Amino acid sequence: MKKFFVMLAVCALPYVASAQEERKWSIFLGGGIGGQAAWIKNTDTNIQLWRNADELHGFSGGLSSRATLGVQYEYSQKDFARYLLEASLSNGMHIAYMGDLNYQSYGLMAEYGHRFWGRLYTLAGIGLSYAQIDFDKAYKRDGVGVNVLGGFGFEISKNINVELVARGGFFLSEDFRNIGPTNSLSMPVKLDYMAQVNFRF
Numbered sequence: 658m659k660k661f662f663v664m665l666a667v668c669a670l671p672y673v674a675s676a677q678e679e680r681k682w683s684i685f686l687g688g689g690i691g692g693q694a695a696w697i698k699n700t701d702t703n704i705q706l707w708r709n710a711d712e713l714h715g716f717s718g719g720l721s722s723r724a725t726l727g728v729q730y731e732y733s734q735k736d737f738a739r740y741l742l743e744a745s746l747s748n749g750m751h752i753a754y755m756g757d758l759n760y761q762s763y764g765l766m767a768e769y770g771h772r773f774w775g776r777l778y779t780l781a782g783i784g785l786s787y788a789q790i791d792f793d794k795a796y797k798r799d800g801v802g803v804n805v806l807g808g809f810g811f812e813i814s815k816n817i818n819v820e821l822v823a824r825g826g827f828f829l830s831e832d833f834r835n836i837g838p839t840n841s842l843s844m845p846v847k848l849d850y851m852a853q854v855n856f857r858f
Contacts, residue, residue, distance in 0.1 A: 691851025721849040762788035776812035800830020
């Protein structure tokens with residue numbers, strides 16, 4: 658009988674090891690909402706300022722949102738990585754003499770986290786996206802951009818966590834440097850700051 662249990666344990670070892678390995682991977686689903694700011698340059702007046710409130714030309718910031726879907730891999734008890742598909746949508750940024758600026762992007766993101774105190778962790782990421790902007794759906798521009806992300810998170814439970822992040826978009830396409838009907842504005846950088854709730858399965 659003892660030999661039987663020894664053999665059973667030996668046979669079960671690969672399955673136990675496999676289960677341990679499988680637990681390192683999890684499906685990741687997240688979403689967030691917050692505000693936005695954009696670096697707007699007016700080539701006619703050579704004015705370059707961050708715009709997220711009523712200032713010159715009546716710029717005002719609107720809401721930003723982000724959704725992610727992918728996998729998370731646990732390297733250790735302290736370190737993890739995520740590989741995500743992401744979609745971002747911002748609207749409500751208003752320019753008085755041109756109308757509403759709407760923004761959307763879709764891309765890939767790699768994020769890396771480090772737990773440094775209990776359930777608290779830091780987060781950093783980089784990715785590539787295809788983005789599109791339009792003014793009142795009349796003047797459209799699209800192109801490619803690089804996204805970077807940083808922030809802090811807290812694990813409420815094994816499967817749920819909340820994060821405060823800032824996400825910057827740096828546009829590589831020439832189209833984002835000539836936006837609007839007069840091509841006198843450029844938007845080389847956009848910043849989203851938001852709170853996210855994430856689920857792991």
